[in-house]
Amino acid sequence: MKLLVTGGAGFIGSNFIHYWTKKYPEDVIVNLDKLTYAGNLENLRAVENSPNYKFVQSDIADEKPVEKLFASEKFDLVVHFAAESHVDRSILESDVFLQTNIIGTHNLLRAALKSKTRFHHVSTDEVFGSLEKTDPAFNEKTPYDPRSPYSASKAAADHLVRAYFHTYGLPVTISNCSNNYGPYHFPEKIFPLFITNLLEGKKIPLYGDGEAVRDWLYVEDHCSAIDAIIKSGKIGETYCVGGNSEKSNREATDRILELLGKGEEMIEYVADRPGHDRRYAIDATKIKNELGWEPAVSFEEGLKKTVEWFQNNEAWWKNIKSGEYQDYYQKQYGK
Numbered sequence: 001m002k003l004l005v006t007g008g009a010g011f012i013g014s015n016f017i018h019y020w021t022k023k024y025p026e027d028v029i030v031n032l033d034k035l036t037y038a039g040n041l042e043n044l045r046a047v048e049n050s051p052n053y054k055f056v057q058s059d060i061a062d063e064k065p066v067e068k069l070f071a072s073e074k075f076d077l078v079v080h081f082a083a084e085s086h087v088d089r090s091i092l093e094s095d096v097f098l099q100t101n102i103i104g105t106h107n108l109l110r111a112a113l114k115s116k117t118r119f120h121h122v123s124t125d126e127v128f129g130s131l132e133k134t135d136p137a138f139n140e141k142t143p144y145d146p147r148s149p150y151s152a153s154k155a156a157a158d159h160l161v162r163a164y165f166h167t168y169g170l171p172v173t174i175s176n177c178s179n180n181y182g183p184y185h186f187p188e189k190i191f192p193l194f195i196t197n198l199l200e201g202k203k204i205p206l207y208g209d210g211e212a213v214r215d216w217l218y219v220e221d222h223c224s225a226i227d228a229i230i231k232s233g234k235i236g237e238t239y240c241v242g243g244n245s246e247k248s249n250r251e252a253t254d255r256i257l258e259l260l261g262k263g264e265e266m267i268e269y270v271a272d273r274p275g276h277d278r279r280y281a282i283d284a285t286k287i288k289n290e291l292g293w294e295p296a297v298s299f300e301e302g303l304k305k306t307v308e309w310f311q312n313n314e315a316w317w318k319n320i321k322s323g324e325y326q327d328y329y330q331k332q333y334g335k
């Protein structure tokens with residue numbers, strides 16, 4: 001199979017490329033990525049010289065290069081990760097979220113349609129809005145109720161993907177996944193920020209009362225869920241993917257402090273995020289019953305592995321925190 005992976009230099013996309021090349025070494029992967037602040041080719045050092053891997057730097061919001069790539073490569077499958085993904089950034093500057101997440105997704109759909117290429121769209125549970133403590137978890141039938149520019153742009157993309165299925169018969173699937181964590185997580189999101197701050201002896205900024213809840217999934221489990229959907233999912237269907245592992249930010253922070261032998265004096269309570277979604281939780285019954293998928297890594301095990309990864313890969317996150325990683329492409333490709 002020949003896959004187009006978009007956003008493969010980001011957190012989940014790069015984990016997916018590692019997962020896929022290990023499991024299906026015969027498959028060919030083309031990684032299309034703009035290399036925004038979140039794209040880092042160092043994530044892909046282990047595969048960059050493989051004859052079955054190719055990197056293309058391009059913006060999915062630019063229609064022509066996307067069309068050209070589809071015409072020249074003849075893909076069997078698109079796995080679409082590329083997005084602006086950080087809620088806090090979307091609050092500060094929403095334009096690029098609309099460009100990439102909506103226009104970019106539409107460009108890919110239109111190009112995929114010309115060749116009727118199977119399209120898997122990677123989305124988020126944030127499209128469903130925010131839950132109260134006692135509400136049932138989100139499932140595939142939960143109405144959309146996005147509340148941040150990020151989740152609104154992802155919701156729009158999901159609707160477009162479904163529209164291309166119903167209107168034009170494009171073979172699509174969608175996954176709406178809960179919060180991921182693990183290796184290569186950009187150190188601006190809560191877990192990698194807190195772990196690396198603590199490793200540097202810095203305080204960790206907990207928003208509001210620290211009682212917002214997220215359902216955490218180890219990134220490799222997200223990759224195996226996408227694999228299950230690609231291989232056995234029903235065309236036109238959506239699958240909710242979650243870790244069955246709800247933690248308040250304070251609870252998760254306490255586990256990180258414990259793993260790094262630090263005390264709660266390192267926590268600095270800061271102003272809450274505007275419109276902060278209180279709770280996300282996923283009911284992953286459908287993917288379990290229909291595709292036999294379940295998370296393999298517990299929160300305790302995954303967090304321990306993640307902390308160890310950041311301890312063992314100091315150069316990776318220090319380059320990001322200092323901004324040096326963005327020179328890598330230039331050094332590597334001379335552009």
Ligand code: NAD
Nearest residue numbers: 007009010011012034035036038039059060082083179180
């Ligand atoms: P990320 O921000 O780490 O990576 C995004 C990647 O997309 C980067 O490599 C970036 O360079 C690339 N990109 C951004 N704009 C682009 C453009 N216009 N053209 C081409 N490439 C572009 O994001 P992530 O956390 O890896 O998330 C990947 C996908 O998974 C996103 O679609 C996100 O909505 C979804 N998702 C993320 C989570 C999570 O917890 N991180 C959970 C559920 C779903």
Ligand code: TYD
Nearest residue numbers: 087179188189190193205206207212214249
């Ligand atoms: P984040 O990693 O931005 O993901 P999400 O898309 O789910 O908002 O944030 C996860 C949770 O952590 C969210 O409730 C906001 C909170 N948070 C902090 O308390 N401090 C921080 O510095 C960050 C980045 C997030």
